[in-house]
Amino acid sequence: xRLTISLCAILVAIVSCKKTPDYVAEPYKCExxxxxxxxxxxxxxxxxxxxxxxxxxxxRRYHITADVLPEDEAGPHGLSLWIELDDIAxxxxxxxxxxxxxxxxxxxxxxxxxxxxxxxxxxxxxEVRISAAPISGGSESVNFNFELKQRGIIEIGExxxxxxxxxxxxxxxxxxxxxxxx
Numbered sequence: 001x002r003l004t005i006s007l008c009a010i011l012v013a014i015v016s017c018k019k020t021p022d023y024v025a026e027p028y029k030c031e032x033x034x035x036x037x038x039x040x041x042x043x044x045x046x047x048x049x050x051x052x053x054x055x056x057x058x059x060r061r062y063h064i065t066a067d068v069l070p071e072d073e074a075g076p077h078g079l080s081l082w083i084e085l086d087d088i089a090x091x092x093x094x095x096x097x098x099x100x101x102x103x104x105x106x107x108x109x110x111x112x113x114x115x116x117x118x119x120x121x122x123x124x125x126x127e128v129r130i131s132a133a134p135i136s137g138g139s140e141s142v143n144f145n146f147e148l149k150q151r152g153i154i155e156i157g158e159x160x161x162x163x164x165x166x167x168x169x170x171x172x173x174x175x176x177x178x179x180x181x182x
Contacts, residue, residue, distance in 0.1 A: 033175025091132035120148035137181035
């Protein structure tokens with residue numbers, strides 16, 4: 001009896017083991033927009049939003065992600081961007097400065113082991129244009145055009161200071177996000 005059970009178990013193991021093709025991961029693409037990074041255009045992987053103030057249906061914090069692959073790099077790296085507005089009203093144009101909006105771009109680049117995570121912030125001349133969704137919900141379109149400076153640490157005498165570094169980087173794009181009814 002033990003021999004029969006052992007033979008059956010071996011037979012089941014042999015028959016059930018089969019070679020399947022190797023898994024190749026393909027990133028999800030939402031087909032919800034594009035962004036231009038360092039002069040090249042890339043599709044977005046995802047877009048989402050939250051209300052930053054639960055009492056204001058027109059408050060927004062958008063979050064978008066993309067994989068980018070500049071020509072001189074061996075592998076892709078990730079961008080994560082957020083844009084926050086206290087009140088989008090009925091849409092329109094918002095220019096950086098004076099509290100109109102805040103934004104940040106985080107770049108995770110495993111191709112550069114000396115500085116894998118970089119943070120960029122918009123400076124003057126950056127803008128966001130929004131075509132607001134109706135209060136009943138629907139698609140909301142966002143266009144942005146940023147002049148960015150990298151945030152970093154510099155040494156001044158014996159002190160380290162967190163500041164925006166010299167040099168401008170450009171990032172622009174457009175995306176849509178579905179807004180829930182209020």
